[in-house]
Amino acid sequence: SEMTNIIQLSIRLKRAVIILNIVLLNFINCNSKKADFCLISRFVGEEKRVLWNTSALWSQNSTVPEDLKQRLSVVSRDNISSYMIQNLTHSDSGQYQRECWGNVTYEKNITIIICSTINEDKDIQVRVGETVDLPCEGAADNLDIHVTSVMDNVEGKSQEVKTSSGLRIYNLTLSRFKYYNCLVMNQQQCVSSHPVELKLPGEGILHTVGETAVLQCRAAEFTDDQPPLWKKYNGNDSFSEVGKNYxxxxxxxxxxxxGLYHCVIYNHVQRYHLVVCPKSVLVSDY
Incomplete structure (x- = not known):
């Protein structure tokens, strides 16, 4: 079978060493239990250059440039071989591919983007149906911007418009509640990366013992084909399932x-904090 997995990401250029096992955990590795050998390649224009052959890593027929070969090394653990590139440069940006043969035959693709600087992740809380602006600092310097995103395969009617300073999304749907990364580009080089994650806002609810409480998963109102899953937080990262209705x-x-209740739909989480207070005790002077 053949699988294609394209992910766009950015790596801080100032870091002297990047272990691709961390960055590309599901891409550049070869598990001996699943595959006999793998080829790791990079596309340079129309040319496909073999960088690593797991059966003969430093083959005489290798098309790896000498500069890159001097910066490559192998890290092996638990029958998984991963490849490390030291002293990253902008020229390491590009499309890479892994092909494996054996018990399972498949291929995966990934795009690596090397940026000079990476900003801290920014969370933006927004409700379904609203309009949201994703800022991209540095875009005002007349540099190009390129917005990448990782989204669910959910149909939606959102409209995305690229502005001079970022991305504006109208009529936000659940399919747009994911991770975005705005890359400020100077020609073909990434100057800076600005990651943003859209999240559903939480809600606090206060009630008294004996009353009736209804927690509505408002995000689920915008989809018809999948009911939400309700979970209650038990502490120590433990949850228990408490319902499957809207x-x-x-x-x-x-x-x-x-306690804390989570409404989970399409891998998105809407949080509710329910506080139940005891009934007031009336104190009489009689």
């Missing part, structure tokens, strides 16, 4: 109903 209903609240 609304989570508590007909007679108790103190132990207090």
């Amino acid at each position: 609304s989570l209903v508590f007909s007679s609240l108790q103190l132990n109903h207090s």
Whole structure:
């Protein structure tokens, strides 16, 4: 079978060493239990250059440039071989491919973009149906911008418009609630990277013992083909499933109903903090 996996990412140029096992964990490795050997290649224009052959790493027929060969090394652990490139440069940007043969035959593609600087991740909370601006600092310097994103395969009617300072998304749908990365480009070189992740806002709900509470998964109102999954946080990164309907209903609240509830749909999470207070005790002078 053949698989193609294209991911766009950026790597901080100032770091002296990047281990691709960390950056490309599912791309450049060869598990001896699944494949007999793998070829790692890079596309340079129309030419496809073989960088690594796991059965003969430094073959005399290798088309690896000497400069790159001097910066390559291998890290092996638990029958998985990963490849490390030292002293990254902008010229290392490009499209790479892994082809493996054996019990499982497949190929994967990935695009690597080397940036001079990478900014901290920025979270933006926004509701479904709203308009959101994804800023790209540095774009005002008359440099080109290129926006990459990782999104679900969910049909939506959002409209994306590239502006002079970033990206504007109208009528935001669930399919757009993902990770974006704005790259400021100077010709073919990435000057800076500005990652942004869109998240659904949380909501606090206050009730009294004995009352009825209804937690509505508002994000689920915009999709018809998949109900949400409700989970309650139990502490220590542990969750328990508490429902699969569009609304989570508590007909007679108790103190132990207090807690954090997550509505999960299409791998997106909407958070609710339910606080249940005891009934007020009336103090009489009589």
